Amino acid sequence: MKKFALMTALALASAASAQSLSGTVTVWSWDAAAKALQSTVPSFNKKYPNVKVNVVDLGNQNVYDRGLAGCAAGGVDMPDVYSIENNEAEVFWARFPNCFVDLNTLGADKVAKNFPAFKWTELMAGNKRYAMPWDSGPVVIFYRRDLYQQAGVNPTAIKTWDDFIAAGKKVNAKFDGKVKMGIVGNGQDDEWFRMLANQNNCFYFDNAGTSVTVNKPGCVDALNTVKKLYDAQVVATGDWGGQITSFKSGKSASAMFGAWYEGTIRTNAPDQKGKWGVYPMPASKPGGVRAANLGGSALALPSSSKNKAAAYAFMENALATTGGQVAMLKSQGLVPSLLSATKDPYVKVAQPYWGNQKVWQTILDTLGDVPQARGTQYFQDARQVMIVVQADYIKGKYKTAKEALDDAAKKISSATGLPVAK
């Protein structure tokens, strides 16, 4: 009886505090991500009926630019909840350490263990937690079942990159070279290098963010593989838009990206329903890691917010509850990084677009294998170097991948002031 009274009192108290939150929470986000956040508003308003949530879709670049301008101006014209890509996050913490609230002061340390460790790497500076993990981008291969079948390729047999190249040769032979195993953003981006390097536990920088590690063996292997794919002529070059037009017109038998690409394929090629499937990325050697991460975002709380408690409550409901994360997975295919959401029954539901494959199961199963990597505040500098070095290496400017990456390491070091790791 005593226990019951206590429970009632607690329930009343929390209900009272939920009632006491009021006002408006303005959220800045982009495209599908904004739609996903919008889908969590009903469940939030069930708990906090007096808070009005206003999700503003500014577009990805605009969110970044206006956040920069707002922070540089000392925190004016900022929303209550700010969307931020993990790769770009550390720039904000390093340049404007006072622009965002340390979420630990609002209780984020209590939910920290509910997310995989790698998601926090870029969101923390010292002991401060500047943003809460949102979606993640476990890398998989999306493939056209029909085209693979016509070429006699069995996706479950593709276990290493050598298998992938062998499959690509079959596809080339069948379709006269008109269909490719993938489109690489060579010269425009270095995504393939980053995914392969991450898989090999290597990245531009070490996880402490104190030295340049881009010429370590894992990265050398990654760059080598990209070149091998080109030399075997199983991939072609195309930028973001080019890749989309390519799969829409049936010229790509597969695509490799973070799982958020699911929505991109599904919404751009609705007529290819049932023709697509998913399998884990090939490993660099038999039995190797078949997981990596590309992209993913987080939510931060600007210090200038007038309504911090309500803003934090919104973030917590959207990101730190299974209901919130699964709502976003359903509506826009945003892959949850909350560990409990990865066990939600919806994950095991067969997806008609993907030929009734339980794609979320396949995708989320890799989440635990993703090696840590850190963008650091120098991500953009390093990426710019790597885009050029990768393109030059493919073109044949360097003799070996090691030589190319030694040069890249030297350039990244001079641009960032960080030493090249021994």
Added chain:
Amino acid sequence: MTTAPQFKPAEPRPPARKSRWARTPKAPYLFILPYLLIFLTFWAWPIISSFMMSFKDSRLGETAPFGLSNWSRLVQDEFFRTALRNTLVIMIIQVPLMLSLATVLAVALNSKLLKAAGWFRFAFFAPLVVGTVAYSAVFRLLFNTDFGMVNRGLTSIGLPAVDWLNQSGPAMTVLILAMTWRWTGYNAIILLAGLQGISEDVYEAASIDGATPTQQFWKITLPLLRPSLLFCLVLSVIGTLQLFTEPALITNSGPGNATMTLGTYLYQQGFRSFNFGYASAIAYTVAAIAAIFSVVQLRLFGRDE
């Protein structure tokens, strides 16, 4: 003996010298004061402030003193050299191409033989009215490798398709074509105004002396058009040094850094990497180069004979 006070005749005293300040009328200064304040706050101060910032490391929290590090990085920076080289390549190829085209256009527009001259003037000036983002998007579409009209045209007459935006040479070509499309008409209109300032008498005299139209063009039109051409040249060179929109939106500085210009590199450093100190150093270098180029051009082509 009384001494009468001696009255000296008053020497004519010079009028009290009013200070220069007192003699100056104040009203005009009061009227321009608002402008001056705005100029100092939003122009002069940022210019000084960004110079000071070029000596700071703006990447570590609050700006920290950094000595000459930004400047020494600039000297060794391969990307900066690439950006500078690309900018100069565009300048050396595109500016003369555009100005020659503009001169030909201006002469044609000035011709009495041309019907509906007003319509043509509008047509050539129109590209400038189109929003830069819109025109960049259209050029991206036109030069799309698989679906662009340009490649459709090339293949339809039996020529091979070109991977325009994914190869360095072709990407640069697209940029130069786009800029020429946009800016030729603008320069032609300025040159046209210059042409109309040339007196008919000169041509009449030349005709009487038996000069052919070609001779008239080289001996009369071009020399008399020189001030207008110089104006266009200086503006175009400064414009090219600041070139940003086309490489940012059409080629995205790529592939690799193949079409990165000083403008896009400055933007990349300042607003993608948040490295305002280094971006300021780049900005000052660009401004210095622009100043040097302008002085050289005025010296070379600006002398009146």
